[in-house]
Amino acid sequence: MELLEQKILTEGKVLSESVLKVDSFLNHQIDPRLMKQIGEAFAHRFSDAGVTKVLTLESSGIAPAQMTGLSLGVPAIFARKRKSLTLNDGLYSAEVHSFTKNVTNEISVSKEYLSSEDTILILDDFLANGQAAKGLINLVQQSGATLAGVGIIIEKGFQDGGKQLREQGVRVESLATIASLNHHTVTFSKEGASV
Amino acid sequence: MELLEQKILTEGKVLSESVLKVDSFLNHQIDPRLMKQIGEAFAHRFSDAGVTKVLTLESSGIAPAQMTGLSLGVPAIFARKRKSLTLNDGLYSAEVHSFTKNVTNEISVSKEYLSSEDTILILDDFLANGQAAKGLINLVQQSGATLAGVGIIIEKGFQDGGKQLREQGVRVESLATIASLNHHTVTFSKEGASV
Numbered sequence: 001m002e003l004l005e006q007k008i009l010t011e012g013k014v015l016s017e018s019v020l021k022v023d024s025f026l027n028h029q030i031d032p033r034l035m036k037q038i039g040e041a042f043a044h045r046f047s048d049a050g051v052t053k054v055l056t057l058e059s060s061g062i063a064p065a066q067m068t069g070l071s072l073g074v075p076a077i078f079a080r081k082r083k084s085l086t087l088n089d090g091l092y093s094a095e096v097h098s099f100t101k102n103v104t105n106e107i108s109v110s111k112e113y114l115s116s117e118d119t120i121l122i123l124d125d126f127l128a129n130g131q132a133a134k135g136l137i138n139l140v141q142q143s144g145a146t147l148a149g150v151g152i153i154i155e156k157g158f159q160d161g162g163k164q165l166r167e168q169g170v171r172v173e174s175l176a177t178i179a180s181l182n183h184h185t186v187t188f189s190k191e192g193a194s195v
Numbered sequence: 196m197e198l199l200e201q202k203i204l205t206e207g208k209v210l211s212e213s214v215l216k217v218d219s220f221l222n223h224q225i226d227p228r229l230m231k232q233i234g235e236a237f238a239h240r241f242s243d244a245g246v247t248k249v250l251t252l253e254s255s256g257i258a259p260a261q262m263t264g265l266s267l268g269v270p271a272i273f274a275r276k277r278k279s280l281t282l283n284d285g286l287y288s289a290e291v292h293s294f295t296k297n298v299t300n301e302i303s304v305s306k307e308y309l310s311s312e313d314t315i316l317i318l319d320d321f322l323a324n325g326q327a328a329k330g331l332i333n334l335v336q337q338s339g340a341t342l343a344g345v346g347i348i349i350e351k352g353f354q355d356g357g358k359q360l361r362e363q364g365v366r367v368e369s370l371a372t373i374a375s376l377n378h379h380t381v382t383f384s385k386e387g388a389s390v
Binding site: 069073076 | 218219220223224225226227228230231248253254257258260261262264265268269270271272273275304305307308
């Protein structure tokens with residue numbers, strides 16, 4: 001998605017060979033028009049998948065999930081992150097380890113909003129080692145719902161989460177795929193260059 | 196806002212005389228079309244205020260802030276919640292006590308995204324005792340930005356946050372105002388009934 005790649009090039013901050021900060025339009029400040037285009041892009045890519053709900057993880061996934069749900073005409077759900085197990089009644093939950101922050105969160109979603117009748121599109125802002133996506137897939141599996149696939153805004157193609165998911169047969173669609181962050185420079189791979 | 200009040204009446208769960216749960220369309224699952232209408236309603240109410248940015252608090256404020264920013268053509272920012280003070284460099288931060296959860300969070304926003312040139316519309320899902328709104332106002336004051344006002348989706352008119360803010364001269368616009376949750380029944384006050 002070209003507008004997204006331009007934003008990453010002009011506003012993204014390469015903090016290391018593995019960390020890209022996009023706080024100015026995605027993770028802290030949001031560019032609403034870009035989010036609208038991102039939502040339309042995901043809706044277009046998964047238009048054939050019979051999606052009944054969009055599932056994401058708080059907080060950065062919420063704006064794109066809202067716009068994708070709006071485009072597809074289906075509800076969006078954001079899984080909650082918690083530090084520790086509290087009341088677990090009525091929740092599907094899974095553990096997600098963040099290597100960036102070195103913390104394990106429990107993520108959960110109410111059983112009321114995921115059912116075996118649903119076809120779920122999972123959305124997330126970044127895909128690196130795939131921990132968050134795997135946790136969300138775990139929630140979908142617990143509910144018995146069908147997984148339409150995983151939509152990712154920025155995939156770090158040099159980490160192996162995307163490869164692992166695709167090898168498991170999961171449909172992964174990334175709007176921008178980064179081949180490398182070496183030398184403080186963002187290099188996109190071809191997959192990311194196409195709309 | 197009539198559609199919002201209908202949603203509250205049909206899907207809201209009155210858990211006590213002070214707690215209303217709206218997880219099916221606002222706080223966990225999101226109704227994207229309702230969020231669009233909420234964004235348009237806030238944009239309409241504050242169309243004369245010269246808003247340059249919308250500021251909310253993660254997570255439930257993000258979808259309505261996205262839609263309001265889209266309608267107004269300005270960026271949205273979500274303040275982050277943290278349990279404890281960590282790195283504070285480059286952040287405006289304030290403490291917010293949640294009486295519902297009996298926990299004090301630090302909320303913060305990067306100094307990069309709020310400046311004295313800005314005119315800020317604060318948005319939040321609920322207004323009860325006003326702790327979150329006051330914390331967000333504190334962040335705006337630290338930045339030297341102008342406060343356009345506070346937009347609230349559901350105001351608990353029987354708690355005094357709204358009264359306190361209005362007495363301080365803050366413009367507060369609530370899309371639905373609840374007079375009472377007694378007898379497991381939602382009763383709206385007149386302010387909430389008008390669009």
